[in-house]
Amino acid sequence: MGAGHGHRLHFHAHSPIHRAPAHLKIVALVVFMLVVVATPRQAYAVFAVEAAALVGVVLLSRVPAPYLAKRMVIEVPFAVFAVLVPFVAYGPRIDVLGVSVSEPGLLAAGALLIKGTLGVLASLTLAATTEPQDVLRGLERLRMPDLIVQIMGFMIRYLDVVTAELARMMVAMRSRGCEPRSPQHWPTLARAMGSLFIRSYERGERVHLAMLSRGYDGRLP
Amino acid sequence: MHVPEGFLDVPTSLATGAIAAAGVGLALRGARRELDDRTAPMAGLVATFVFAAQMINFPVGAGTSGHLLGGALAAVLVGPWSAVLCISVVLLVQALFMADGGITALGTNVTLMALVGAGIGWLVFAGLRRVLPRSTPSIVAAAAVAGFVSVLAAATTFTALFSLGGTLPVDPAKVLVAMVGWHTLIALGEAAITGLVVASVIGVRPDLVYGAAPVLQARELEIRLPDSQVVR
Structure with missing residues (x-):
């Protein structure tokens, strides 16, 4: 079989992120996502720090932004769902652009969208900077x-x-x-x-x- | 539908992670019984098949589409333990390489689609197989019903998890109605495709369908002579 052995999500480049050991990157990804998910929904300053850290890693990895942006479409069905949440959530209603929506629903949907986007971007960064074989070796070292x-x-x-x-x-x-x-x-x-x-x-x-x-x-x- | 990041809170995600790890641990032992030393290559290729099958979308209505979950299908084709293993690996690869389903939600997704999807699917299938007459059409019917029930079971389990650790201020009763209503449509597609695929594999290579093995043992060789005499 002459098919390529790589996967389409890997972006070949040379950067400190590409060279970092895979098992460290996997642990970093899991810890980062646990922190993001544990962040309270209105702690926008914390979200900003998390986003800045992630963007810093992406810049350092020299993976072009359009490359990642194209692959983030996987998030679209979930984003559509998040947009629907304020309409069905309970709690006091407020008017946004003349449409009545639930205020806690709006805040929760915003937080969900932020967390989901950070998650997709972080996972794609791991995939883009790590060869699948290295991910496997990393998982092996992590006692999978x-x-x-x-x-x-x-x-x-x-x-x-x-x-x-x-x-x-x-x-x-x-x-x-x-x-x-x-x-x-x-x-x-x-x-x-x-x-x-x-x-x-x-x-x-x-x-x-x-x-x-x-x-x-x-x-x- | 893969559960994304941030849908369930951290304690619930960790708890489902522990359940998923325990379930996959059991499946690792069970799959060796079903596939012996062929486990790695066979489960790998079956996982790839499940991944490919999930790529086929079917219209659900209102311009949206659902896709096959494949838990019941895999359980009937290769046995429940191998199916749990295959679906878990598919979810792991999707989360790590394709950002489909959250990293922290991986335990939840494995619990829902591998343990509940394939597990309940197999239990329903095995129960129906015992009740229905021993024939290939009943295997197909049992597989279709198992596909239907497995999707609804996964949707209901998700609602239960959501009421325990959901991060959205939405009434769990509303979520249940929406999830079950929506997934009934997906479950109908799942049932049809599961039944049809099992029927087509039984038609060509019945020996490859793990769930049909008890039915096939009852068959004996028939030689049909030209003058329509049957020699057994």
């Missing part, structure tokens, strides 16, 4: 069970292979006038997914045999 690390390794290795296979199936379906999203064509979609499962499973069997023939004994070197 060996089997979990191995499963993650296989998942990352074959992610592009399997999703590309799915994409080809979808192109094949669409070119035959079949719209996978429409419930009318779900039986066809399900057959495609069934065969994707069989292909993935059989690929796993072949990989396992190939590993056995190279001396695999349940642990990776």
